[in-house]
Amino acid sequence: MKNLPLEISCMWIIRFLNGPQAGQIVPLNKPNLLVGRSARCDVKIQSNGVSKEHLKIDILGEDLLITDAGSRNGTFLNGVQIKSAKVKSGDQILLHNLTLEVQNVPEQWAQQYQMMQALPNYGSAAPNYGHPNPAPSSHERSPSSNASFEQEGEPLPPKNEGNVVQKILDRAQQMLDKEVLPGVYKLPESMEFKWVLAGFMAVFIFVVTSLSTIPLIRILKMSIEEESQQHALTIATTLAKINRPALLQGMDSTVSVDMALNRPGVKDALIISNIDGQIIAPANKAGTFPDEPYVHQGRKLNKESVNQYDDSTVIAMVPIEFYNSQTGTQAVTAFAVVFYDMGSLAIDDSQVLSLFITTLFIALLIGSILFYFLFKIFEYPFVSLNAQIDQALKEGHDQVSIHYQFSPLQKLASNLGSALSRVTPDDGFQQAPSFQADRNKEIENLVQMSGFGAMGISALDLSILSVNEEFEHRTGVPVISLQGLTVNEINDQALKLNIKDLIERVDANPYEMAHNELEFSGHPYQLVAQGIAGDTSVATYLVILIPLEEGG
Numbered sequence: 001m002k003n004l005p006l007e008i009s010c011m012w013i014i015r016f017l018n019g020p021q022a023g024q025i026v027p028l029n030k031p032n033l034l035v036g037r038s039a040r041c042d043v044k045i046q047s048n049g050v051s052k053e054h055l056k057i058d059i060l061g062e063d064l065l066i067t068d069a070g071s072r073n074g075t076f077l078n079g080v081q082i083k084s085a086k087v088k089s090g091d092q093i094l095l096h097n098l099t100l101e102v103q104n105v106p107e108q109w110a111q112q113y114q115m116m117q118a119l120p121n122y123g124s125a126a127p128n129y130g131h132p133n134p135a136p137s138s139h140e141r142s143p144s145s146n147a148s149f150e151q152e153g154e155p156l157p158p159k160n161e162g163n164v165v166q167k168i169l170d171r172a173q174q175m176l177d178k179e180v181l182p183g184v185y186k187l188p189e190s191m192e193f194k195w196v197l198a199g200f201m202a203v204f205i206f207v208v209t210s211l212s213t214i215p216l217i218r219i220l221k222m223s224i225e226e227e228s229q230q231h232a233l234t235i236a237t238t239l240a241k242i243n244r245p246a247l248l249q250g251m252d253s254t255v256s257v258d259m260a261l262n263r264p265g266v267k268d269a270l271i272i273s274n275i276d277g278q279i280i281a282p283a284n285k286a287g288t289f290p291d292e293p294y295v296h297q298g299r300k301l302n303k304e305s306v307n308q309y310d311d312s313t314v315i316a317m318v319p320i321e322f323y324n325s326q327t328g329t330q331a332v333t334a335f336a337v338v339f340y341d342m343g344s345l346a347i348d349d350s351q352v353l354s355l356f357i358t359t360l361f362i363a364l365l366i367g368s369i370l371f372y373f374l375f376k377i378f379e380y381p382f383v384s385l386n387a388q389i390d391q392a393l394k395e396g397h398d399q400v401s402i403h404y405q406f407s408p409l410q411k412l413a414s415n416l417g418s419a420l421s422r423v424t425p426d427d428g429f430q431q432a433p434s435f436q437a438d439r440n441k442e443i444e445n446l447v448q449m450s451g452f453g454a455m456g457i458s459a460l461d462l463s464i465l466s467v468n469e470e471f472e473h474r475t476g477v478p479v480i481s482l483q484g485l486t487v488n489e490i491n492d493q494a495l496k497l498n499i500k501d502l503i504e505r506v507d508a509n510p511y512e513m514a515h516n517e518l519e520f521s522g523h524p525y526q527l528v529a530q531g532i533a534g535d536t537s538v539a540t541y542l543v544i545l546i547p548l549e550e551g552g
Contacts, residue, residue: 009107012064017092017099020046033057034069035095049073049096064102066093074422079414081421094418194375201374205367209360217352224342225314228265229306232316232340235260235269237304240318240336243271243281247334248322255281260338267313268339274299274319274332295337302332314340381409385416392420439539440465443532446542453545455482455499459531459538462487462503474545475520494518502529503541510538517548524548 012028026043033042035055045054051071058065067084068075076094077085087093089104187196239260246254260269270290271281277296279285290296298305298317306316319332381402388400398420402413443456444466453471457464463486467479477492487503490496498516505514510531518527526546531538 010104011107012059013103013105014043015101015103017101019098021098028057028059028064031059036069036071045095045098047096047098050098054095055093064104071095076418079411079418081418094415197375197378198371201367201371202364205363206360209356209363212359213352213356216355225308228314228340228342229308229316231265232314232338233304233306233318235263235266235340236316236318236336236338239269239271239338240320243334243336244320247271247280247320252280252286253283257281260336265341265343266338267341270295270337271320272299272335272337274302274334280334290337295335298337299335309339312342314342316340381406385413389416389420439532439534443540443542446532450544452547455543455545457487457499457503457541457543459534459540465540471545474523474525474547498527499529499543502527502543505529506531506541507538 014026014028016022016024016026030042033056034053035041035043035045035057036053037045037047037050038052041053043057051069051073053069054071054073055075056067056069058067064087065084066075066077066082066087068082073096074081076082077087078091079094087102089102091102093100093102187199239257242259243255243257246252255271257269257271260266269282270279270285272279272290272295277289277299279288279290292309292315294307294309294315295317298307298315302319304316304318306314309315316338318336320334320336321330322333323330381404385400385402392398392400398417400413400417400420402409404410440458443458447454447456447466447468450468451470453474454468455464455471456466463484464482467482469479471477472479475492475495477495482490487496487499490499495518498518502514502516506512506529510533514529516527518525524547526548528544528546530542530544532540532542534540
């Protein structure tokens with residue numbers, strides 16, 4: 001009988017990624033939910049930046065629909081502001097500064113989490129599980145669901161509880177995240193980031209160069225051993241050929257090993273009899289037996305051989321053959337033996353150190369070039385983002401992008417674009433004319449409201465904008481004769497010079513009043529000037545005439 005596929009019951013959940021509720025998971029167990037700060041909301045959020053009723057969630061069969069509930073900060077789906085949109089498993093919703101992730105998970109997982117959350121002392125730092133996203137028709141996992149959880153750096157639940165390897169990898173990852181990486185992240189806090197990066201590269205180069213020296217020395221040693229064995233065998237072969245005629249004639253006294261002993265690296269040379277193993281030459285050892293066991297083992301081989309006697313010595317043996325008339329064959333009657341010292345070919349410690357330093361210098365030189373390009377590759381996206389943000393703030397748009405194929409940088413650019421869209425007016429608002437205060441009308445009203453003689457002057461061209469009747473009564477200068485003139489065109493020289501002096505002092509210190517004294521018709525007055533600020537600088541000057549004595 002064919003087994004039918006098992007139907008998996010799934011439900012929607014919301015997971016808080018940051019903020020005071022970070023790590024909490026809220027199952028969406030109602031078809032219509034309200035999200036916000038209000039106590040009557042189904043999903044309550046502990047943040048003053050979130051509206052009381054911020055977001056509406058509607059579950060329509062297997063689809064999830066979110067709608068902004070008229071919030072003051074707006075609702076963003078995957079970095080894009082929306083009014084209403086359909087949500088997929090793995091999508092992220094941004095409410096003010098809080099990020100929520102929506103997942104479609106097996107219902108039993110959500111129930112298990114609720115049971116764990118109900119335990120005492122469980123807190124908000126609950127263990128976080130990755131959640132698959134069953135498709136509506138085939139109930140297969142959605143790759144976007146798993147990808148979003150893997151990006152958070154949290155371990156997925158093992159498919160098989162008996163998977164020991166997965167458990168070991170999960171524990172190793174947790175140890176790295178909790179024990180090792182926090183210390184590494186503090187390095188850029190204590191020194192400039194580029195030097196941290198350079199330090200890591202220097203350590204890497206030094207370690208790799210040091211480790212590469214070990215197999216290099218081993219290869220050199222093997223090469224020297226092979227070369228020493230060949231050299232020793234060549235010397236032994238030559239020694240056998242030179243002494244063969246003397247041994248053939250039975251003139252043992254003329255057998256000599258001086259030729260071999262004179263060669264560099266030869267520690268000792270022997271001609272030994274193959275009949276009894278006694279030494280024939282040199283003469284000072286004639287009649288004795290060699291102490292080395294390999295010499296006696298080599299005699300049994302009846303052929304040339306070479307052996308690594310110890311770390312620094314090679315023994316080479318070459319047979320010396322004669323024709324045996326009794327057997328009618330060639331018979332080995334003696335052996336030429338050479339003891340060769342590899343030290344003559346081996347490299348010493350100073351040469352090894354020189355090789356290491358040369359390799360390290362070359363590696364540092366190439367590493368410095370690679371470090372330059374690596375640092376520039378790392379630096380460029382941040383320089384580009386800073387320039388784009390600066391331009392966006394100046395020009396009033398919210399377009400920020402980075403073309404690196406690196407997910408964290410793409411998310412950063414998306415979040416920056418979302419932030420700029422909240423601080424930068426959209427296109428519709430940009431086309432609306434901004435409010436501009438009418439400073440001329442404002443100074444006219446102030447002059448007419450003043451109970452003293454007053455005059456309003458424009459800071460742009462020093463033109464007189466308004467004069468009240470009290471000013472005319474005190475000074476005797478007709479209002480109609482001052483309207484439209486500039487300060488420089490006032491006929492009364494004393495009044496003109498005093499007003500110009502007051503204006504210069506106000507420009508020097510816009511937040512302080514400037515005072516001068518002046519007489520009109522024998523009565524003393526105090527001229528007081530105050531600057532009135534515009535959008536960027538002083539827009540107008542208010543000059544008031546105050547009598548210094550009663551009844552003046």
